[in-house]
Amino acid sequence: MITANACSLQYKDGTLALKPFDLAINKGEVVFITGPSGSGKTSLLKLILGMEFPTSGSFTVLNQPIKAGCDREIRQMRTQIGPIFQEFRLLDGRSVLDNVMLSMRFLGYSQTQMRELATHYIDRVGLSHKLEHTVDRLSWGECQRVAIARAVVRKPKLIVADEPTGNLDQENAKNVLALLMSFCDDETSVIITTHATHLVDHMDAHVRLKMQNGTFVLERGLSHGER
Amino acid sequence: MAKGSSNIGYYFSEVKTIFKLGKLSVLLSFISLAMIFFIALLTISGWWYSQNLSEALKDEAEISAYMRPDLNTYSTEALMEAIHEIDGVVSVVEVSAETAYDQMSEVLGPEASILAQFDENPFEAYLAIGIELDQRVGILEKLSELEQIDYIRDNQSVLEKIDRITKVVGIIGLMATLAVVVATFIVTSHIIREGVHMHKDQINTLKLLGAPDRFIQTPFIMEGILLTVLASCLSLLAFVLFSTQLGRGTSDLLNFLPQLDHPRMIMTISSGTIIIATVLGLGASLFGLKMVKER
Numbered sequence: 297m298i299t300a301n302a303c304s305l306q307y308k309d310g311t312l313a314l315k316p317f318d319l320a321i322n323k324g325e326v327v328f329i330t331g332p333s334g335s336g337k338t339s340l341l342k343l344i345l346g347m348e349f350p351t352s353g354s355f356t357v358l359n360q361p362i363k364a365g366c367d368r369e370i371r372q373m374r375t376q377i378g379p380i381f382q383e384f385r386l387l388d389g390r391s392v393l394d395n396v397m398l399s400m401r402f403l404g405y406s407q408t409q410m411r412e413l414a415t416h417y418i419d420r421v422g423l424s425h426k427l428e429h430t431v432d433r434l435s436w437g438e439c440q441r442v443a444i445a446r447a448v449v450r451k452p453k454l455i456v457a458d459e460p461t462g463n464l465d466q467e468n469a470k471n472v473l474a475l476l477m478s479f480c481d482d483e484t485s486v487i488i489t490t491h492a493t494h495l496v497d498h499m500d501a502h503v504r505l506k507m508q509n510g511t512f513v514l515e516r517g518l519s520h521g522e523r
Numbered sequence: 524m525a526k527g528s529s530n531i532g533y534y535f536s537e538v539k540t541i542f543k544l545g546k547l548s549v550l551l552s553f554i555s556l557a558m559i560f561f562i563a564l565l566t567i568s569g570w571w572y573s574q575n576l577s578e579a580l581k582d583e584a585e586i587s588a589y590m591r592p593d594l595n596t597y598s599t600e601a602l603m604e605a606i607h608e609i610d611g612v613v614s615v616v617e618v619s620a621e622t623a624y625d626q627m628s629e630v631l632g633p634e635a636s637i638l639a640q641f642d643e644n645p646f647e648a649y650l651a652i653g654i655e656l657d658q659r660v661g662i663l664e665k666l667s668e669l670e671q672i673d674y675i676r677d678n679q680s681v682l683e684k685i686d687r688i689t690k691v692v693g694i695i696g697l698m699a700t701l702a703v704v705v706a707t708f709i710v711t712s713h714i715i716r717e718g719v720h721m722h723k724d725q726i727n728t729l730k731l732l733g734a735p736d737r738f739i740q741t742p743f744i745m746e747g748i749l750l751t752v753l754a755s756c757l758s759l760l761a762f763v764l765f766s767t768q769l770g771r772g773t774s775d776l777l778n779f780l781p782q783l784d785h786p787r788m789i790m791t792i793s794s795g796t797i798i799i800a801t802v803l804g805l806g807a808s809l810f811g812l813k814m815v816k817e818r
Contacts, residue, residue: 345731374733385728389540394533398729402738407529 297321297454297485298344302353305339305510313339315511316353321503323453324482328496329489331507337489338382339510341458344487345379346370358453375403378447380457380476384439386431386446392418393427396445403450417445421475436463440472448479455479455486461495469495530738537742538749541718549750552714556707556754557761560800563703564762564792570696571788573689581656586666586677588650594671602671603650609665611658616651620644707803708810711747715811718743740812747808748801755800759793 300319306312314336321327329337342348343355346362355362360373378399386395396414405413418424421441426434431442440460447455457476461469473488473495480486490496496504506513542549588606590599603615618626623646628635638645654662659679666675719726729739770785 347731371730371733371735374731377733379731381728381731385724385731387725387728394536399732401530401533402734405529407532410529 297323297325297358298487299356300343300350300353301355303343303350303355304352305336305343305348306351307348313510314343315509317512319505319512321485321487323485324480325485325502326477326480326500327485327487327503327505328499329487329505329507330491330493330496332491335491335507336510337491337507338458340507341379341456341487341489344454344456345374345377375450376453378450378452378455380440380443380447380455380460382458382462384443386439386442388432389430391428391430392423392434392442392445395431395442396449399446400450413449414445417449418442421445437468437472440464441475444472444475451484453484455484457486457488459490460488461490461492466495473499530741534742534745538745541722541742541746544721545714545718548714548717552710553750553754553757555710556751557757559703559706559710560755560758560796561761563699564758564796565765566692566696566699568762568766568788568792570689570692571792573692575784575788577686577689580678580681584654584656584659584678586652586654586659586662586675588652588666588675589647589673590650591671591673598671599650602669605669606650606652606666609662611655611662612652613655614651614653616653618649618651620646620648623647623649703799704803707751707800708807711751711804711807712811712814714750715743715747715808716815718746719812719815743812744805744808747811748804751800751804751807752797755796759796762792763789 298319298321300317302316302318303314304312304316305314329340331337339348343350343362344357346357346360346366349355349362349364358373358376360366360369362370387398390398393411393414396418397410400410400413415424415427418427421444423438423441423445426438431439434442444457444460447457455476460472460476464472469492473490476486476488477499488496493506590602594602599617603617606612606615621644624638624644627646628638631637652662652666659677663675663677666672726739766785766789
């Protein structure tokens with residue numbers, strides 16, 4: 297699903313965000329990436345979403361090499377990813393339903409299909425009572441749930457969540473992580489970044505990656521027995 | 524098919540949001556475009572009128588041949604037959620001095636009382652010779668050879684002046700059209716760029732969700748088309764009101780000129796303007812989007 301070979305990322309201002317690394321994430325895996333702020337977690341997610349290109353080595357997501365000159369292919373690849381951004385990136389002034397339906401609008405669904413799927417997933421994240429509310433009137437936690445529903449509604453092969461536990465209390469953070477992990481199945485992988493290491497220690501993940509200063513300092517693939 | 528039709532409502536709601544967010548800019552652009560279209564409409568309609576007037580006058584091209592005073596009725600009829608034989612002569616009608624007087628009274632309208640100052644009818648009988656304008660020179664030569672004709676008067680100089688005016692107004696009309704195209708392009712593409720700038724976060728989010736450019740750009744293209752079409756409709760409304768009032772005022776004043784088909788002109792100009800506005804809106808929106816640097 298994701299492979300990296302001697303991949304590094306250096307920004308234009310000279311900052312080396314990711315030192316050369318190898319990585320393999322397979323189908324149906326839950327992957328936690330932990331580490332302090334500035335350790336390279338978000339840079340890694342930017343590579344996964346094709347927002348940045350590797351400075352050296354290769355990086356492939358869903359069989360699509362992430363490199364310059366493949367804009368159209370990368371855009372197409374993104375339709376198979378459900379991104380949950382740290383700042384949510386919801387459309388202000390639009391309802392919960394409109395925001396969730398947005399990610400399906402260009403994928404060939406009919407209006408009825410979009411509405412049915414969106415309603416189902418909004419219900420699944422526990423916001424069915426706020427279907428028609430504009431997102432501006434929702435709490436932080438509720439916005440996050442809308443962002444999750446928008447990411448998963450189109451049944452992506454890869455769900456990528458950037459710091460979904462930020463600004464949440466421990467209980468809510470655990471619930472959000474559990475909710476995200478519930479979308480993992482044989483076809484769908486879930487990648488979650490967080491700086492709250494203590495939260496993921498007890499979560500049922502397949503892979504945990506710890507990052508520091510742009511490199512993976514601890515990589516642990518968990519066997520079935522460990523999980 | 525499902526893709527396009529299921530998104531129509533979304534596109535319109537996005538256009539509404541774009542208009543709402545850029546309220547003042549959109550309003551100012553709308554007014555500017557309406558004024559640009561209005562000025563162009565005035566110029567183009569002026570050109571249309573002058574061209575049609577010139578054509579109408581050409582259709583009514585006439586030479587007035589004044590006969591020698593000693594000519595009797597028999598000789599006049601013979602003369603008319605001889606004139607009819609000349610190539611390019613369409614009709615020959617004898618206009619009596621009384622008829623000429625009546626015609627002038629009609630043209631002068633309320634001012635006709637001035638004619639009462641004359642003790643005798645100041646007009647002479649003449650032959651109104653309808654001609655094909657391109658045969659004018661040959662006809663004049665032939666007429667000058669006829670002894671029964673005292674002198675000849677034709678309105679060629681008037682026609683030539685109208686032709687020149689038509690050409691000048693035509694050039695002004697062309698320049699006005701060019702100015703409209705350029706100004707509409709600049710105003711519309713600028714407002715589109717501004718809209719894209721205001722929505723850059725939303726556009727980036729859509730890109731990250733994998734939305735194709737066509738999906739992202741459609742509301743902006745619709746915005747451009749709506750802006751130019753609505754502005755052209757407003758200018759058309761103002762133009763119709765203005766030209767109708769002007770038409771009423773001048774039809775009595777200039778009743779000696781051939782009457783032109785005002786409704787047809789309105790229809791032709793209206794449909795043409797809306798088509799041009801649509802094409803301009805589309806072109807300018809695409810241009811504006813192209814000018815936005817890829818991020």
